[in-house]
Amino acid sequence: MNIVEEHRTEVRVQDTVYRIEVAAREGGGAAGEDRWVTVMVGGAGPQQEPVAEGRLDIDAEAVPALATVLSDTLMAFAGRSGGGGNRRRRSADRPPRQGLPWSEELDAELESRWLAGESVEEIARRFERTPGGIRARLPRVGCDPERRGAYLPVPPSQREAGGLG
Template identity: 55%
Template sequence: MSIIEQRRTEVRTEDNTYQIVVSTRTDVDRAEPTPRVMITLEAGGPGGEPVAEGSLDVDVAVANTVAELVTDGLLSATGAGRGPRRRSAGRPAQQGRPWSEEMDAELESRWIAGETVAQIAAYFERTPGGIRARLPRVGCDPENPGCYLPVPPSRRTDLDGGEPS
């Protein structure tokens, strides 16, 4: 066996100390040497007592998949959260992207013309929730299709039927 690369890491969380060694190696004894990854873990509690130990030897081609499976399995077994998941490939193409002034004007025009949230979402390649959230920013009432938001009393002028304040 010949070691190609080795990384050692020590991590302290709460009361435990984890020592992780990741080695990439090639078995020269085999007829067809293939790169392998050996992961060794040792963990000690506050008094140095062992709380975890073990090793895993995998083909380098499946190392990422094994790492994901171990992570998912541990987190689901312990009930720990994993954080936000990656969005699916089927999400709208423009979801989360910034709006331009031209897009805002088109959104306002389509809403006032009577298009539905679903139609507008399809046109802009965004989610219906994103469209509903953007409508008030362009002065449109997301609760009343085809309508603008009312002018608040504090901003009314004589032309609006009120007195300026």
């Protein structure tokens, strides 16, 4: 199995240090198309005593749902089901695709819809994302988020030299 992506995070909360390592890897399926994510969690207190350790192997398609379930369950167990404390909790009614990666096909459709004159709100509903997410993505596909149906202008430094000489 080949690791295709890795992320490591270390966070200190008071005197405890927590580590989370996430590795996405290709599975050993017949077509090699299975993608799995391994999550390893560890934590050590002020005297280096372990306070958390564990490993989860998750089918990549199940990661978003399991992340929500784990978060909700742990917060409820800790007596903070309302998202109290200093942790900001995402709205339960957030768009389903908010924060997910964009594909080339989605980028092409975004560009096409913008140039056809659709509003940010219409596009956000279609893509199940926030209007802010759409506005942030438009420049990445060359579109001007301030002018519906328009591309971004070419900066002067990248314009071809004209016959003004």
